[in-house]
Amino acid sequence: MNLVGLLFGSSIGRKILMAVTGVVLIGFVIGHLVGNLQVFQDPDHINGYAQFLHQLGPLLWVVRIGLLVAVFIHIWAATVLTLENRKARGGEYGFKHTIRATLASRTMRLTGYVVLAFVVYHLAHFTLGAAQSATYKDNLPAYTMQHEYRVAGFPVVAAGTKVADVHSMVIHGFENKVVSLFYIVAVGLLSFHLLHGIDSLFQTMGWRTARWSAALRAVALVFCIVYFVGNLAIPGAVLVGKLQPRTALAATAAPR
Numbered sequence: 001m002n003l004v005g006l007l008f009g010s011s012i013g014r015k016i017l018m019a020v021t022g023v024v025l026i027g028f029v030i031g032h033l034v035g036n037l038q039v040f041q042d043p044d045h046i047n048g049y050a051q052f053l054h055q056l057g058p059l060l061w062v063v064r065i066g067l068l069v070a071v072f073i074h075i076w077a078a079t080v081l082t083l084e085n086r087k088a089r090g091g092e093y094g095f096k097h098t099i100r101a102t103l104a105s106r107t108m109r110l111t112g113y114v115v116l117a118f119v120v121y122h123l124a125h126f127t128l129g130a131a132q133s134a135t136y137k138d139n140l141p142a143y144t145m146q147h148e149y150r151v152a153g154f155p156v157v158a159a160g161t162k163v164a165d166v167h168s169m170v171i172h173g174f175e176n177k178v179v180s181l182f183y184i185v186a187v188g189l190l191s192f193h194l195l196h197g198i199d200s201l202f203q204t205m206g207w208r209t210a211r212w213s214a215a216l217r218a219v220a221l222v223f224c225i226v227y228f229v230g231n232l233a234i235p236g237a238v239l240v241g242k243l244q245p246r247t248a249l250a251a252t253a254a255p256r
């Protein structure tokens with residue numbers, strides 16, 4: 001069997017696929033959070049960053065398609081492995097035998113589906129601007145960069161460039177308490193999903209020996225708490241009035 005056949009056609013191959021795609025997705029969520037935390041700085045930061053990403057053009061699409069493929073493989077491998085486990089046990093248990101399983105492990109499917117639904121909503125909310133069409137696309141003026149934006153020391157967006165005002169869009173987006181609450185619950189469930197996901201990753205890598213198990217669990221727990229708090233900080237700061245938009249929502253459409 002060739003490598004692709006081995007990865008997709010065997011249980012251990014599917015576990016490896018889940019681990020590898022999981023690492024790719026964890027990498028994305030960490031990078032995304034670090035990028036988003038720039039909202040706490042001068043608007044030049046997050047606006048320059050968003051402009052830089054959009055300037056990547058075809059490369060951005062390569063990354064987006066790569067992420068989408070990783071999501072599909074992750075869900076496919078999880079589904080097949082679950083069905084296989086169920087078959088090996090001769091169907092669902094007559095009673096729930098989950099004494100040793102943690103709450104995070106038992107709720108992986110549920111938290112996974114909620115996170116997926118959140119991402120679809122999120123893309124409509126911020127990326128497509130669908131839910132924001134009356135505010136972001138039509139009413140918020142464009143932002144003029146005050147300073148150049150640099151990535152790894154290289155200037156990537158010049159001062160004076162007109163860019164989308166992502167800073168105001170994010171803050172206005174979280175002024176709605178229901179939306180903010182949904183984000184907080186969703187990132188909470190995502191953090192919970194990551195907790196068992198990282199545990200399983202360590203298991204697949206063969207690192208979860210009796211000696212290291214507790215330490216690795218602590219690493220996963222600290223990571224998930226930090227990740228949750230980082231995400232909570234953005235809608236949380238808007239809700240308590242610590243993050244203010246640069247522009248008020250205009251009553252009439254302004255040219256972008």
Ligand code: HEM
Pocket residue numbers: 029032036050064115119122123126127166170183187190231232234235
């Ligand atoms: C407080 C939390 C978050 C904030 C403030 C936030 C903010 C944003 C913004 C502003 C964009 C649009 C960027 C642009 O097109 O200019 C975006 C895109 C996106 N976000 Fe988030 N996000 C948050 C959490 C998350 C989480 C937890 C996930 C994943 C589970 C996620 C997944 C994505 C994806 C997949 C995109 C599309 C990226 C692309 O355009 O290729 N976000 N987010």
